[in-house]
Amino acid sequence: MNSSIRRWFSRFRFWQFVVLVAVLLAFTVILVFPLFSLFSKAFLNNAGEFAGFDNYSKYFSTPSLSASIKNTLDIALWSTLFSGVLGFLYAFALARTRIRWKTFFKYTAMIPIFIPTVVHALGLVYMFGRQGVLTRAGLFPFELYGRLGIIISEAIFTFPQAFLMFFVALEFADGRLYEAADSMGASPLEKLTRITLPEIKYTIINAFFVCFTLAFTDFGAPKVIGGSFNVLATDIYKQVAGQFNFNMGAVVGTLLLIPALASFTVDRLVSSKNSGTISAKATKLMIAKSIKRDAFFFCLCSLVTAFFLFLIAMLFVGGLSEHYPYNLSLTLKNFLFNRSAGGVDSYFNSLKMAFLSAAFGTAFVFVYAYMMEKINGFGALRKYGKLLSVLPLALPGMVIGISFIFFFNDRGNPLNFIYGTIAILVVSNILHYFSVPFFTASGCLKKLDKEYESVASSMNVPQWKTFLRVSVPLSLPAILEIFMYLFVNAMVTVSAVVFLYNAKFKIAAVAIIHMEEAGNFGQAAAMSLLILAINVLVRILYEAAIKIIKEKRL
Amino acid sequence: MKKNIVIFIAVLMIATVAVFVASCSGTTSPTVENGGSETESRAAEANETEGVASGEITVYTALEDEQVEEYLEVFNAKHPGIKVNIYRESTGVVTAKLLAEKSNPVADVVWGTAASSLLVLDDQNMLEPYAPEGVGNILAQFKSSKPVPTWVGIDVWETAFTINTVELEKLGLAVSDISSYEDLLRPELKGHVVMSNPSSSGTGLLTVTGLLQLKGKGTGTGWDFLTQLHENIDQYVHSGSKPAKMAGAGECVIGVSFGYAGIKQVRDGNPVVVVFPSEGSGWDLEANALLKKDSIDPAAKVFLDWAISDEAMNLYKANYPILANGKGGKYDGFSSDPVDQLIDNDLVWVASNRESVLYDWTEKFDGKSAPQK
Numbered sequence: 001m002n003s004s005i006r007r008w009f010s011r012f013r014f015w016q017f018v019v020l021v022a023v024l025l026a027f028t029v030i031l032v033f034p035l036f037s038l039f040s041k042a043f044l045n046n047a048g049e050f051a052g053f054d055n056y057s058k059y060f061s062t063p064s065l066s067a068s069i070k071n072t073l074d075i076a077l078w079s080t081l082f083s084g085v086l087g088f089l090y091a092f093a094l095a096r097t098r099i100r101w102k103t104f105f106k107y108t109a110m111i112p113i114f115i116p117t118v119v120h121a122l123g124l125v126y127m128f129g130r131q132g133v134l135t136r137a138g139l140f141p142f143e144l145y146g147r148l149g150i151i152i153s154e155a156i157f158t159f160p161q162a163f164l165m166f167f168v169a170l171e172f173a174d175g176r177l178y179e180a181a182d183s184m185g186a187s188p189l190e191k192l193t194r195i196t197l198p199e200i201k202y203t204i205i206n207a208f209f210v211c212f213t214l215a216f217t218d219f220g221a222p223k224v225i226g227g228s229f230n231v232l233a234t235d236i237y238k239q240v241a242g243q244f245n246f247n248m249g250a251v252v253g254t255l256l257l258i259p260a261l262a263s264f265t266v267d268r269l270v271s272s273k274n275s276g277t278i279s280a281k282a283t284k285l286m287i288a289k290s291i292k293r294d295a296f297f298f299c300l301c302s303l304v305t306a307f308f309l310f311l312i313a314m315l316f317v318g319g320l321s322e323h324y325p326y327n328l329s330l331t332l333k334n335f336l337f338n339r340s341a342g343g344v345d346s347y348f349n350s351l352k353m354a355f356l357s358a359a360f361g362t363a364f365v366f367v368y369a370y371m372m373e374k375i376n377g378f379g380a381l382r383k384y385g386k387l388l389s390v391l392p393l394a395l396p397g398m399v400i401g402i403s404f405i406f407f408f409n410d411r412g413n414p415l416n417f418i419y420g421t422i423a424i425l426v427v428s429n430i431l432h433y434f435s436v437p438f439f440t441a442s443g444c445l446k447k448l449d450k451e452y453e454s455v456a457s458s459m460n461v462p463q464w465k466t467f468l469r470v471s472v473p474l475s476l477p478a479i480l481e482i483f484m485y486l487f488v489n490a491m492v493t494v495s496a497v498v499f500l501y502n503a504k505f506k507i508a509a510v511a512i513i514h515m516e517e518a519g520n521f522g523q524a525a526a527m528s529l530l531i532l533a534i535n536v537l538v539r540i541l542y543e544a545a546i547k548i549i550k551e552k553r554l
Numbered sequence: 555m556k557k558n559i560v561i562f563i564a565v566l567m568i569a570t571v572a573v574f575v576a577s578c579s580g581t582t583s584p585t586v587e588n589g590g591s592e593t594e595s596r597a598a599e600a601n602e603t604e605g606v607a608s609g610e611i612t613v614y615t616a617l618e619d620e621q622v623e624e625y626l627e628v629f630n631a632k633h634p635g636i637k638v639n640i641y642r643e644s645t646g647v648v649t650a651k652l653l654a655e656k657s658n659p660v661a662d663v664v665w666g667t668a669a670s671s672l673l674v675l676d677d678q679n680m681l682e683p684y685a686p687e688g689v690g691n692i693l694a695q696f697k698s699s700k701p702v703p704t705w706v707g708i709d710v711w712e713t714a715f716t717i718n719t720v721e722l723e724k725l726g727l728a729v730s731d732i733s734s735y736e737d738l739l740r741p742e743l744k745g746h747v748v749m750s751n752p753s754s755s756g757t758g759l760l761t762v763t764g765l766l767q768l769k770g771k772g773t774g775t776g777w778d779f780l781t782q783l784h785e786n787i788d789q790y791v792h793s794g795s796k797p798a799k800m801a802g803a804g805e806c807v808i809g810v811s812f813g814y815a816g817i818k819q820v821r822d823g824n825p826v827v828v829v830f831p832s833e834g835s836g837w838d839l840e841a842n843a844l845l846k847k848d849s850i851d852p853a854a855k856v857f858l859d860w861a862i863s864d865e866a867m868n869l870y871k872a873n874y875p876i877l878a879n880g881k882g883g884k885y886d887g888f889s890s891d892p893v894d895q896l897i898d899n900d901l902v903w904v905a906s907n908r909e910s911v912l913y914d915w916t917e918k919f920d921g922k923s924a925p926q927k
């Protein structure tokens with residue numbers, strides 16, 4: 001009897017082990033192996049011989065190059081500060097005040113990730129460039145090209161991420177704490193610093209690292225409006241696409257990993273102290289009436305929203321007018337895309353790619369997060385898995401693109417057959433956008449009581465049943481969130497897939513770059529509108545699903 | 555109560571699947587590929603005697619989208635049996651992809667991509683020597699110097715200034731004031747000139763190496779000039795055509811870019827003029843090459859033959875008047891013969907000094923040039 005229970009148990013453990021190893025192996029193959037094939041070149045000289053740290057000392061000894069490190073830190077810190085503070089306030093407005101139009105504000109906050117980043121840059125030039133409408137009106141006269149331009153566009157780019165993380169964290173609150181504070185006569189500021197901020201400190205740290213790392217490694221903004229302000233990401237571009245020096249490119253690529261590794265270390269230190277779960281006794285937070293507070297937050301949300309809407313207004317003007325800016329009569333001809341850039345087929349290709357990336361990616365991310373959070377033991381393997389999970393955040397798309405070519409195009413690689421197919425695009429998207437959904441999934445799973453698993457295993461219920469019947473249904477909002485995140489990003493991404501798409505399978509976001517490069521602004525705007533439309537649609541479906549789920553739960 | 559959730563998810567899934575199916579049916583419509591359409595098969599009958607070759611090849615190119623479309627229509631009319639799959643990206647991306655694919659090349663042909671890039675590929679022994687039909691018509695300085703050439707030029711692109719006339723007048727200058735590199739040093743232009751960064755853009759590189767050669771290789775005069783020019787530079791950007799586009803949009807006054815990029819701004823109706831510096835222009839070639847592979851598709855050679863034929867050259871001429879066969883034309887509205895504009899460019903010197911030039915340039919101007927205003 002006793003031994004049969006032990007047999008049952010060990011069978012669970014065996015399958016846990018198999019699944020854990022399987023997901024780690026899969027991730028190792030798509031992350032570690034390709035990266036190794038590129039980053040190992042950091043230690044080779046031009047003749048391909050081992051050169052130790054020569055490339056590094058060469059890189060650091062060039063003053064103009066190592067200045068990039070300082071610049072990158074500078075813009076990443078400032079933009080993180082902006083997007084973090086704004087993201088927090090915006091999320092606070094939606095979660096903890098009684099302002100109107102919350103749903104509307106929630107949609108508009110996501111605008112920056114609904115459109116390709118090149119469109120942000122165009123929007124900024126249109127507003128603040130030398131001929132920008134605001135510049136000409138004498139408002140906000142500042143030098144867009146360079147440091148400030150990068151900081152602004154990175155802040156825009158990272159704002160939705162910060163907002164989402166803070167919103168999820170602020171939505172959960174224990175009303176009892178605030179009631180107690182009120183009865184003791186605590187001021188709003190005291191409640192903020194003594195209750196709210198400590199409660200979400202883990203989110204603050206996470207949001208800081210996500211925004212910081214994204215800004216640290218982003219190449220789009222520095223390329224378009226960075227002027228001569230050098231950052232590490234433009235250095236990589238110069239080395240790889242300007243001078244075809246993969247060895248030096250690899251050197252810079254390894255440096256870009258530093259923030260991710262730092263965040264992993266901090267995460268280890270913090271999460272051991274982090275209790276995380278919401279007590280079952282928590283009551284719903286009643287938001288007190290306060291006209292002053294609501295007025296302030298309403299103005300803040302309106303300002304941010306107005307800014308974002310302005311950013312996409314030009315898409316409508318440009319995409320629907322005859323020849324912007326000379327002839328603004330209404331037309332739909334911009335939607336008849338040129339064939340060479342892939343035409344309208346590129347849009348359907350993108351939909352297909354984004355759907356597959358989101359479907360497979362969501363399953364993979366969720367199972368991966370489950371294996372990290374919900375099984376006991378296998379400490380070393382799980383640590384390895386957690387380390388891997390933060391790395392993709394720090395990889396510029398170009399690094400993923402080039403390293404995938406090196407690895408998957410190799411004749412000796414049994415996976416060579418996926419090279420040049422839609423599969424490699426899907427895999428690269430899942431890898432590229434793995435980290436943020438992983439944080440979402442593990443954050444959500446952390447909140448689920450571990451009791452479910454222990455009860456289930458004591459009752460001899462296989463863990464996959466607990467997984468399907470308890471964890472998945474309880475995590476549905478997070479799962480949908482992940483699906484949406486992967487879909488939206490796969491629709492707009494360029495930097496990695498530009499190296500991997502096939503001559504027969506063109507994609508919309510790349511087509512936008514081509515149209516813009518060819519000076520065909522009308523078509524670029526029209527294509528961006530189509531992408532925006534599908535992304536908004538997916539978001540609407542998501543919100544509706546969440547609403548239904550919530551109504552059923554309460 | 556869970557039922558509704560399930561139903562909702564099902565609807566969501568069906569919606570996405572519908573989109574997915576629509577996308578699949580979308581790709582079957584015969585619009586994107588270049589082979590097999592009705593008009594082409596009719597053309598096939600007309601050309602029965604010529605277009606006998608067949609096959610499917612992959613061509614990497616840095617030519618403009620619209621040009622590719624226009625050129626390929628003509629090619630397909632002649633060779634309907636050959637299906638050409640095009641991967642088109644900027645020169646840097648195309649070259650980086652080709653180099654990364656070195657161990658197992660995917661492309662059959664490189665078409666219309668910087669000769670300076672093809673020299674790098676050639677150095678790495680990635681190009682298959684092939685003398686396309688009619689290669690004798692190509693001038694010696696516009697093709698690889700090997701006995702059987704590894705690459706063959708088709709046309710030339712050269713340094714040119716794109717000047718926004720409206721913005722220039724605001725500075726109190728007239729277009730006639732700007733005719734040479736020296737004129738770019740005028741104090742009125744401080745902070746109004748945009749140029750490509752040579753370490754990320756081929757156009758930037760040919761401009762800098764062109765200037766260094768004009769002022770005398772290794773004399774230091776070239777570097778002195780660049781230092782003075784640096785005073786007037788607003789920013790160095792990471793693309794060859796961007797300075798021209800910025801001038802077109804009024805984001806800068808003078809964009810140091812290449813001829814075609816400026817001409818395009820003129821054609822698009824922007825208030826700009828294109829000026830070729832009187833001292834002469836640095837230049838590079840758009841060139842073709844055959845990739846070294848285990849088995850070389852004969853269709854690739856047919857394509858390369860066509861790509862330097864008179865028919866193709868006439869197409870190139872509309873956009874790039876300086877042709878590698880020396881039978882060029884003129885830019886609309888420009889009286890001077892563009893060939894006289896080219897400096898005596900020593901491509902071998904450029905290739906062998908590329909690294910040190912870029913190192914020095916980066917050291918002197920890059921990274922120290924963050925706008926401080």
